[in-house]
Amino acid sequence: MIPVEDYLAKILEGVSPLPTVQTPLLDALGTVVAKDLEAQLAVPPFTNSAMDGFAVRFKDVRGTNPDHPTQLPVQEDLAAGVGGEHALKPGNAARIMTGAPLPAGADTVVKVEDTNIAPGPTDLPGTVTFYQVGNEGANVRAKGEDVNVGDMVIHAGEEVTPALISAAASVGYNELPVHARPRVAVISTGEELVAPGRELSGGQIPDSNSLLIAALAQTWGAEVVFRGRSGDSPEALAQVYDQAAEQADLIITSGGVSAGAFDVVKALGVEHGFEFTKVCMQPGKPQGHGHWETGGRRVKAINLPGNPVSVFVSFTLFVRPVLAAMAGRSEQLATTHAIAATGWKSARNRRQYAPVVARQTDRGLEITPTHVLAGKSHMVATLPRATGLALIPAETSFVDEGSSVAYIQL
Numbered sequence: 001m002i003p004v005e006d007y008l009a010k011i012l013e014g015v016s017p018l019p020t021v022q023t024p025l026l027d028a029l030g031t032v033v034a035k036d037l038e039a040q041l042a043v044p045p046f047t048n049s050a051m052d053g054f055a056v057r058f059k060d061v062r063g064t065n066p067d068h069p070t071q072l073p074v075q076e077d078l079a080a081g082v083g084g085e086h087a088l089k090p091g092n093a094a095r096i097m098t099g100a101p102l103p104a105g106a107d108t109v110v111k112v113e114d115t116n117i118a119p120g121p122t123d124l125p126g127t128v129t130f131y132q133v134g135n136e137g138a139n140v141r142a143k144g145e146d147v148n149v150g151d152m153v154i155h156a157g158e159e160v161t162p163a164l165i166s167a168a169a170s171v172g173y174n175e176l177p178v179h180a181r182p183r184v185a186v187i188s189t190g191e192e193l194v195a196p197g198r199e200l201s202g203g204q205i206p207d208s209n210s211l212l213i214a215a216l217a218q219t220w221g222a223e224v225v226f227r228g229r230s231g232d233s234p235e236a237l238a239q240v241y242d243q244a245a246e247q248a249d250l251i252i253t254s255g256g257v258s259a260g261a262f263d264v265v266k267a268l269g270v271e272h273g274f275e276f277t278k279v280c281m282q283p284g285k286p287q288g289h290g291h292w293e294t295g296g297r298r299v300k301a302i303n304l305p306g307n308p309v310s311v312f313v314s315f316t317l318f319v320r321p322v323l324a325a326m327a328g329r330s331e332q333l334a335t336t337h338a339i340a341a342t343g344w345k346s347a348r349n350r351r352q353y354a355p356v357v358a359r360q361t362d363r364g365l366e367i368t369p370t371h372v373l374a375g376k377s378h379m380v381a382t383l384p385r386a387t388g389l390a391l392i393p394a395e396t397s398f399v400d401e402g403s404s405v406a407y408i409q410l
């Protein structure tokens with residue numbers, strides 16, 4: 001059996017970021033920026049008002065207070081979006097809305113609440129009386145005070161977040177150069193599988209793994225381009241692999257990799273130079289990987305075991321880092337310390353990754369297995385309760401209640 005870290009290193013060998021594609025901003029959410037980008041627009045792009053109120057020259061209202069109000073004529077209305085050149089005549093005020101360009105000559109905005117004018121929709125008044133004013137420059141947002149044209153605002157390697165999308169739009173972009181989203185094909189294998197919701201006849205079970213893998217792949221930023229099922233014949237599986245490889249950057253299979261007489265994924269994979277190995281973990285011991293070649297394409301394939309919890313755990317440990325590397329980022333699972341709220345039997349001589357529920361108590365972060373049969377690899381129905389995985393060293397055969405345990409938040 002090989003250690004988890006060694007298998008991860010093997011599976012990441014030769015995986016590099018996918019090519020750069022110009023992608024519309026919203027479609028780029030979750031991808032990784034491939035090039036540094038300078039601001040093409042300043043933020044703000046022009047000096048404007050931060051408040052609904054009146055633009056003035058500070059010297060015309062200096063010294064105003066409730067006992068010494070100042071009255072000025074109002075020359076015009078300036079709404080957000082107003083174009084053209086506007087200049088404030090000396091000794092005048094202009095009614096101005098939040099985001100409207102400050103007229104030339106004005107240097108200060110007095111908010112409407114500090115005047116005799118009622119806030120909200122009103123006709124343009126002929127005059128305005130100020131009862132209070134801020135400092136010179138109050139309520140004015142200067143052009144470029146956030147960033148200026150030419151400032152480096154978006155950097156290669158950054159993840160495209162909602163905030164990054166809005167920053168990119170604000171500095172003049174409508175698309176971003178990002179690493180292509182990994183395209184994933186999912187194949188589940190086994191004669192026992194039927195589509196979910198169908199009536200089962202003897203020995204059959206619903207195919208939950210292909211959905212689990214597809215949903216995990218989407219959750220971790222991939223696009224699922226193919227989902228197929230194959231029985232236990234190598235010819236049928238080879239055909240499904242061919243279809244999967246047509247459009248995918250990564251093929252993920254489940255099942256058929258252990259010691260069964262009909263473990264077709266392993267049998268076919270071995271013929272095609274795949275590597276199958278036992279990883280020192282529970283669940284998820286039997287694993288395989290290789291490349292499927294068809295029509296001039298050579299597509300990476302990862303063969304996960306069939307047990308659903310094994311799929312979940314091995315996707316987390318091995319597939320997520322591969323997807324991250326293809327997407328242009330590196331990923332490390334962070335562990336924190338937790339306390340076992342109950343005792344449980346762990347795997348003998350394999351590192352256990354047990355699905356657990358964590359909750360904060362006065363003792364700290366306490367974890368409990370999602371099921372009394374902690375970590376058994378077929379227990380898919382109780383898996384959704386998991387908030388994370390408890391990582392139990394291979395030498396520990398029993399986790400004592402109250403002991404300190406490494407915890408991976410999902």
Ligand SMILES: Nc1nc2c(c(=O)[nH]1)N[C@H]1C(S)=C(S)[C@@H](COP(=O)(O)OP(=O)(O)OC[C@H]3O[C@@H](n4cnc5c(N)ncnc54)[C@H](O)[C@@H]3O)O[C@H]1N2
Pocket residue numbers: 188189190192193205206207208209210254255256257258259260263283284285286304305306307308310377378
């Ligand atoms: N003699 C041995 N037998 C087994 C060993 C071993 O070392 N020696 N390892 C066990 C371990 S550990 C695992 S994990 C499993 C892995 O088996 P396979 O990858 O070959 O998977 P299958 O046999 O095809 O299926 C295992 C299990 O999972 C169910 N399954 C499969 N596909 C799906 C699906 N798409 N949706 C839902 N459930 C699925 C399947 O019905 C089986 O119950 O091998 C052990 N055996």
Ligand code: MOO
Pocket residue numbers: 281282283284285286305307309310377
């Ligand atoms: O390694 Mo298997 O996934 O324990 O059942």
